[in-house]
Amino acid sequence: MRTPLLDVKDLGVEYRSGWRSSPTKAVDDVSLTVGHGEIVGLVGESGSGKSTVGRAILGLTAPARGTIHLGGQDITNRHAADRRDLSTGLQVVFQDPYASLNPACTIGRTLGEPLEVHGKLSAADARTRIEELLTRVGLPADAIDRYPSAFSGGQRQRIAIARAISSDPALVICDEPTSALDVITQARMLDLMSDLSRERGTAMLFIAHNLAVVAAIAQRVVVLYRGRIMETGTTQDVLCRPLHPYTQALIASSPVADPLRQRKRRAARKQADPVAGSEGRAGATPQGCPFAPRCPHATSTCRIQRPAVTLVDGRTVACHLFTADNPTPEGANA
Numbered sequence: 001m002r003t004p005l006l007d008v009k010d011l012g013v014e015y016r017s018g019w020r021s022s023p024t025k026a027v028d029d030v031s032l033t034v035g036h037g038e039i040v041g042l043v044g045e046s047g048s049g050k051s052t053v054g055r056a057i058l059g060l061t062a063p064a065r066g067t068i069h070l071g072g073q074d075i076t077n078r079h080a081a082d083r084r085d086l087s088t089g090l091q092v093v094f095q096d097p098y099a100s101l102n103p104a105c106t107i108g109r110t111l112g113e114p115l116e117v118h119g120k121l122s123a124a125d126a127r128t129r130i131e132e133l134l135t136r137v138g139l140p141a142d143a144i145d146r147y148p149s150a151f152s153g154g155q156r157q158r159i160a161i162a163r164a165i166s167s168d169p170a171l172v173i174c175d176e177p178t179s180a181l182d183v184i185t186q187a188r189m190l191d192l193m194s195d196l197s198r199e200r201g202t203a204m205l206f207i208a209h210n211l212a213v214v215a216a217i218a219q220r221v222v223v224l225y226r227g228r229i230m231e232t233g234t235t236q237d238v239l240c241r242p243l244h245p246y247t248q249a250l251i252a253s254s255p256v257a258d259p260l261r262q263r264k265r266r267a268a269r270k271q272a273d274p275v276a277g278s279e280g281r282a283g284a285t286p287q288g289c290p291f292a293p294r295c296p297h298a299t300s301t302c303r304i305q306r307p308a309v310t311l312v313d314g315r316t317v318a319c320h321l322f323t324a325d326n327p328t329p330e331g332a333n334a
């Protein structure tokens with residue numbers, strides 16, 4: 001079997017609010033892989049730790065535990081200087097298209113720097129390449145001499161995507177790249193990213209809170225809650241037939257346009273996640289299942305014993321309802 005392009009093993013990231021405080025686990029024992037040319041969605045609600053995983057892979061946050069390998073190389077604690085070489089293989093598109101572009105630089109300069117440094121292109125060749133890139137992401141070639149303020153949010157995100165793919169990276173970390181955009185621009189952006197991934201064989205770790213966005217682009221999904229992986233599998237399996245109670249609650253809480261279906265979803269959400277919100281987090285213990293305070297299936301075991309990750313039907317689920325002896329428990333798919 002081919003080695004995955006990205007291999008994250010037992011990743012832990014901790015934060016302290018003050019030097020005397022005990023550390024809070026933002027990410028705990030997260031293991032995931034992204035294959036060559038594959039798009040993997042990393043989903044969860046706000047505060048689930050999904051962006052922290054992305055930041056650790058990018059070297060913007062130091063891991064407390066675990067390892068990160070990219071293309072077989074250990075990049076877990078790479079220094080900033082070594083990261084410069086790595087940037088040809090690893091790139092990022094951030095959520096905010098306004099903050100991610102320097103307002104004082106023309107688009108040509110923003111896109112040209114990495115090409116001249118990493119691609120070692122002459123200024124004239126770099127200009128031709130930038131014009132090609134701009135055309136490919138759906139912008140006019142004359143955008144090269146304009147400043148970011150001349151573009152809408154969607155256009156700026158296209159520029160950010162052009163910058164990310166300019167060095168032909170093997171992997172792009174996409175951290176909520178469409179969440180600041182309106183739905184039509186969002187759909188166009190997802191089509192563009194999907195096409196670019198297919199054309200160039202670029203793998204993506206697509207971080208999002210919106211399941212519909214992940215469903216539109218990812219081949220596999222990793223569901224995160226409070227820094228821990230709840231469920232992983234193909235997009236089809238996880239989103240159409242969720243097994244973990246948290247995944248079920250997450251799907252039930254995502255809105256749909258049809259009012260009748262939305263009413264049914266609201267009822268399903270109340271059943272799947274009766275104490276959604278911060279009040280439901282109060283009873284979580286570090287030793288137990290993090291979803292126990294919100295879970296309608298929680299037992300006393302769930303509060304004191306962390307569920308093992310079980311392979312069920314080709315996917316993984318971290319829940320006491322599922323064991324190797326009992327992969328399809330009654331009531332789990334409520």
Ligand code: SF4
Pocket residue numbers: 244245246289290291292293295296297298299302307318319320321
């Ligand atoms: Fe619910 Fe227990 Fe499963 Fe956690 S381990 S999701 S509390 S049933």
